[in-house]
Structure formats: C-alpha cells, structure tokens
Amino acid sequence: MANILVVDDEHGIRDLLSEILNDEGHSVDLAENATQARAARSAGGYDLVLLDIWMPDTDGVTLLKEWSSSGLLTMPVIMMSGHATIDTAVEATRIGAFSFLEKPITLQKLLKAVESGLARSQARTQVAAVSVPAVPAMDGGNGSLGMLSLPAALREEVGPLSRQGFDLDRPLREARDGFEKAYFEFHLAREGGSMTRVAEKTGLERTHLYRKLRQLGVDLARGKRN
Template sequence: MIIGNILIIDDESINAEAIKDTLEDVNYNVVLAADAQQAKIIVKKQTFDLIMMDVWMPGQDGMSLLEEWMSAGFSTPVVMMSGHAEHQDVVKAIKLGAVDFLKKPLHDILPLVRKLLAEKINDDKLKIGGINFDLPLKAVRNIFEAQYFEHHLAQNNHNIAKVAELAGLERTTLYRKLKDLGIDKK
C-alpha cells in the first residue's frame, strides 16, 4: 500500500536514487526529475504529497522554480536541499514558501518525511467543512448539523417540509433542532 507520493528534483542521480530507495523501502511512491523542466512536465500530469528539490541544478535553479510555483499558488509542500547552502539561501527558501531546507547528503530522511506528510494529512483533515476536529464531539456535531440544515434550507427555498423529509425528521423535531442550533427558519 502506497502511503504517499513524493517527487525528488535533483540533477545528482546518485543522491536522488539513494533517497528514492530509502523511501520506497517503506512504501512511498517516488518519482525522480533531473531538472526543473522535467519537474514541470511531471507536476502537470501527477499530484504529489511532497516535493524535495535541489537548489543548484543546470538550467533553471531550484530557488527560481520554487518562486515560480509559489507565485502561481502551488500548494504542495516543498523541501529544498543543498550540499553547500549559505544562510541566506535557507532564509530565502523559507520566505518563498519552502517548508524546510536540508543539507546534503541527507541522513535519516524518514522521520522528516513522515512528520511533513503527517502535518499535511492533519491540515487536510482540519479543512473538511471548516470544522476543528480538536473540539468535543457534541460541538463538532452541532457545527456539522448547522451547516447541513443551512445548506438544505437555502437549496429548498426554506421549505421546512422538504428539509424535514430530506433529513428524515418530523417537522416538529426539525423546528426544535433549528432553534437549538440558532438557525433562522425563514
């Protein structure tokens, strides 16, 4: 079972293959790109949970590709990598939108990848319906029910009989629920 899709953009094939082997051993699907041009083509065809990109590559460098993607609204987390990074490179990458900056050669990459993908999964879960899943169940249920009833009331021109039928409730029960949730019936 694949647990995540990762794109590695690095012109040093030995480094890229080593990371790929490590990640594939624990069921990540890894795609390699040797440069920015190849990465752009791959990203148009496939979605990834994480992108790991070298700073220094022939042709377009990693920083300018990161800047290009971020200014286009790219939402996939990007980790920058370099064997000879200056402090200003790290700062620039983070300001541009990279989630991390790693010094090559990479050692013990799995904990970092697991952490980054766990954060992405948690962020995605928190975005479902705008509900904060850290709230108690009753509060989350009330938020969901309010969204559910407001949606169906709007879709059905505030026809209580129709919404009650859709929800599988008696009209009196629906009236009481709407009142408890603070929803205007009109």
C-alpha cells in the first residue's frame, strides 16, 4: 500500500481518482488547490503525487518548482492536464516531474503511470538505505557511488546503472540529470533500443520520452547496439 496525494481543483476528478486508487489498496489524500497541497506535503511524506497543472490559486508547474527548490520533491510527481501544451509538459519534466497524463485519463494509463511512479519511489528508498563505506578503495575517495559499494543483490538489479558512478559532490540538478540519463540508458539497453517498450517501462508518452532523451543527451543508437 502506498500513500498518494491527489491534487485537482475538479471535485469529480478527485473523487474518481481516489476511488480507483483506494480500490487498488492505496491510501489517498485529496487537495483541491496548491494551498491544501502545500499543507499536506508539509504534514508528511508521500510515495507519489498526482498534480493537476491548471488550478485557480497556483498552477501545478509553479508548485512543482517550489517543492524542487525547497528540497520537498522527494517523491515522483505525475502531472495531469487537459489543456497543457507539449512545452508545458516538457518544462514540468525538466523541473523533476516523473511523467504526464493527459485528461481525460484512461484507467489503463492511470494505473500504469502510478505503478511506474511507485516503482521509482521504491527504488529511491532502496538506494537511500544503502550505506556507502568511507573507504577510498570502495568509492575512489571522490564521493561517487561505485559498483563495489552496493550489495550484490542490488548490483545485479541495477546492472549498467551502477557502473555509471554518481558524484554526490555536485549541485542537485546536475546529479539528478546524471541519474536520469543513466536510468534511461539502462532501460534502452535492456529493451534493445525499443522506444515503445521503454515508454511503457518508464510511464512516459513516446513524444515526451523522445524530448527527455534529447534534453539529457542520451545516445539512442547506443541502446540498439547494446
């Protein structure tokens, strides 16, 4: 069971999403605007947030920026909108949104996006729980998280991802971009360069996925070669 926050100014959408997610066994809190969402996030952590873009007090992209700049963007956020442009969706992804759902939201797309988002949340929790020994031979003495510092079971799970090495002594945005690039390269390699399967695995629409990969400088041909 996951703790999920649904933020949408439309009463019918909040109720519908709450009913679906409750049926899936999740605990759901509701907020009808950014003010309530801020209060809910400050009161406790969530495993996932479904956030509407267009709201009367503060739009979802602005709220996302607030959480990102204040260190509160510790959970996957799925943006929702029936009127957003591709540029808006790309901007939200650049800030740190996990994915984007276009209204009206189908049941299949909702559940797939939520499942992918919760998988990301769980992966973050597992990585955060790993203690990195302060031994030069293990981390190279430069703050990077190398292959040897991970337990064997986790090394097998992350595979090529862990070989990237993540320099933790960097600005948050640079570190996040580095992780996201490694994340997408991992999935591209595992899926043999199939954008359709990568889109399904990561919970992103193909158009948004292409834009994200170009933005991160991911070599699309590399996944096919691997």
